[in-house]
Amino acid sequence: MFVLPSVFSGAMDQPLNVGDILANYEQLPPATDTTNTILAVTAAMMLNPVYVRNPAGVSTDTYPTAQALVAAVKNFFNSAGVPPGLAFRWRLINLSANLITGAVTANTGATMVRGNILASTTKEFLIKITNGTPARTVATVTTTNTSAVLGGFTETDLKNLSVGMVVTNAVANLQGQTIIGINLAALQVTMSAAANATGTSSVDFSPTYTITGLSA
Secondary structure, three states: OOOOOEEEEOOEEEEOOOOOOOOOOOOOOOOOEOOOOEEEOOHHHHOOOEEEEOOOOOEEEEEOOHHHHHHHHHHHHOOOOOOOOOEEEEEEEEOOOOOEEEEEOOOOOEEEEOOOEOOOOEEEEEEEEEEOOOOEEEEEEEEOOOOOEEEOOOHHHHHOOOOOOEEOOOOOOOOOOEEEEEEOOOOEEEEOOOOOOOEEEEEEEEOEEEEEEOOO
């Protein structure tokens, strides 16, 4: 829904009105980054609202894992986790006469849409945390062939997992699957698809986020 923000002005709160200028404490862009061919964009870079690139040729920018981004945001807010749905905008200025291609690494909890930045343009991205629970590895997960239910968890394990987390390592057909249910009483987790092997394995559970370009 639409909401109208209010501000504290002098001794009272008042709504923003036509003609008001919202003053805040924006950061200046860092020095122009001239990294060529491949740039590993870090979570810290994305927490500065504006970033400036000027590679000498066509370059690919690879974006951070969900684990890294959620950890950075969590530390920034000094919180135990990040609320799902939290979103912020990030602007990238391409000073180069070359295309910058955006990419995320598969099975890292990151999803990208319209990540390319055309030559000599500015692009704004919407970054949205879709699951903000910090990453956790459980070494004793039991799988059953053709079953989506996993066992081998402790109560502490389950209290540090949440619905929507994704498996990032390759084990028993679980990679890329998400948690759709947690049964604390039975110490079990239900996944979005069934395992294809029976055994005990170490499983990496990750938060998730999306990065969406807001123009072509």
